[in-house]
Amino acid sequence: MSRRCAAKKRVVKPDAIYxxxxVSALINKVMKDGKKNIARGIVYQALEMVQSKLxxxxxxxxxxxMVNAMPSLEVKPRRVGGSTYQVPVEVREDRRKTLALRWIVGNARKRGEKNTYNRLAGELIDTYGNVGSTVKQKENLQKMAEANKAFAHYRW
Known part of the structure; x- marks a missing residue:
């Protein structure tokens, strides 16, 4: 990792349909091995399915x-003396979005439905209703941050 200058943030272009x-970031998260057209098809089918159900x-x-999936706090390890503390820190806006999308796609892949677009649609519907594994993952992270609030003074 270069110390000379910070890496430039790439601007994500909005998708063509919506x-x-x-949606564009979700397509990029779903994409595997550079197969963007397949990822687009999966995401658009899932979104149509969600829209028809809801x-x-x-x-x-x-x-x-996104609001239901984005965490506001997370813990980062901080070494003080000989021990490592889990220090709660506030999550930056871009990282909040990244984590939310990562969790949604990751938990959708773990689901049991037959097709990927069914899995993604199911996960989106669950997260929309504030239930499911993505929301649980967010709540676990928030609980961990609350439990380690005593170490907040180690923040840097």
């Missing part, structure tokens, strides 16, 4: 899903 940066605009669905 003009949404979140009967709500896709932009509203994604907004609520």
């Amino acid at each position: 003009s949404s940066v979140v 009967g709500v605009e896709i932009t509203e669905i994604l907004e609520r899903v």
Whole structure:
């Protein structure tokens, strides 16, 4: 990792159909081995499925899903003396979005439905309803941060 200058953030372009940066980022997370067209098909099918089941605009669905999945606190290890403490820190906005999308896609892949788009749709519906493994993962992280609040003074 270079110490000379910080890496430049790449701007994610909005997708063609919904003009949404979140959909574009979701497509990039679902993509494997550079097969973006397959990832687009999976995401668009999943979004259509979610919209037909919930009967709500896709932009509203994604907004609520992201709010329900984004953590506000996380813990980072900090070495003080001979011991390592889990120090709670606030999560930056870009990292919050990244973590939320990573968890949604990761938990969708672990689900038992037959097709990937069914898995992703199921995970999006669960997260929209504030239930499911993504929300549980977020709550576990928040609980860990609350439990280690005593070490907050070690923040840097």
